[in-house]
Amino acid sequence: MSFLLPKTRNEILNLGIMGGTFDPIHMGHLVTAEVARQQFKLDHVIFIPAGIPPHKDIKTINNAEHRYLMTLLAVVDNPYFTVSRLEIDNNQPSYTIDTVRRFYEIYNGKLNLYFITGADAILDITTWKDYKELLNTCCFIAASRPGYSLSKLKDVLGPLSPEITKKIKLLEIPAMAISSTFIRRRVAEGKTIKYLTPESVEQYIYKNRLYV
Numbered sequence: 001m002s003f004l005l006p007k008t009r010n011e012i013l014n015l016g017i018m019g020g021t022f023d024p025i026h027m028g029h030l031v032t033a034e035v036a037r038q039q040f041k042l043d044h045v046i047f048i049p050a051g052i053p054p055h056k057d058i059k060t061i062n063n064a065e066h067r068y069l070m071t072l073l074a075v076v077d078n079p080y081f082t083v084s085r086l087e088i089d090n091n092q093p094s095y096t097i098d099t100v101r102r103f104y105e106i107y108n109g110k111l112n113l114y115f116i117t118g119a120d121a122i123l124d125i126t127t128w129k130d131y132k133e134l135l136n137t138c139c140f141i142a143a144s145r146p147g148y149s150l151s152k153l154k155d156v157l158g159p160l161s162p163e164i165t166k167k168i169k170l171l172e173i174p175a176m177a178i179s180s181t182f183i184r185r186r187v188a189e190g191k192t193i194k195y196l197t198p199e200s201v202e203q204y205i206y207k208n209r210l211y212v
Contacts, residue, residue: 020049022180025067026183036171040114047081051088064088135165138167142170
């Protein structure tokens, strides 16, 4: 696992974590992480490729090592980004709450944790495992396309306290129009994916004949 530890024993980290299948990772992920890092003054952002995504058919995604290596290639030139194998090496379904608990253990509670995800995913937050604990223990940065509104959350999170709902922050990201599904389809159709994902990831996809 690639973790960046505090410089001193008493230092409190502002740490962003971004989970996902990253099949493949693309510019939307990277732009989102960088904007979130700057806007919320995060010390680091850790990308966590899912080992066994609980809500996806494992047969429809590439193996974890390919997804891990593509993510590693994508973030290697940013000193504030790193990649963790926590969920990949766990060999269990990758639930966000388990990952969050593990991070608090690793850092002995000395961190402010920000979970970076898509705004669409936040609308399903009440279906996540132990979601109330999640909303109590970390902030959520919900990345959206321009013009997207989280007004629907009022219905979804109505029973929860205002203090909890305030922990969901909306972050507008134009590059979120890019998706992994779109990239996979373009590769399958023989179309260019240049500038949709880092060049190193693009070359990895072609070299390993992924998505064809």
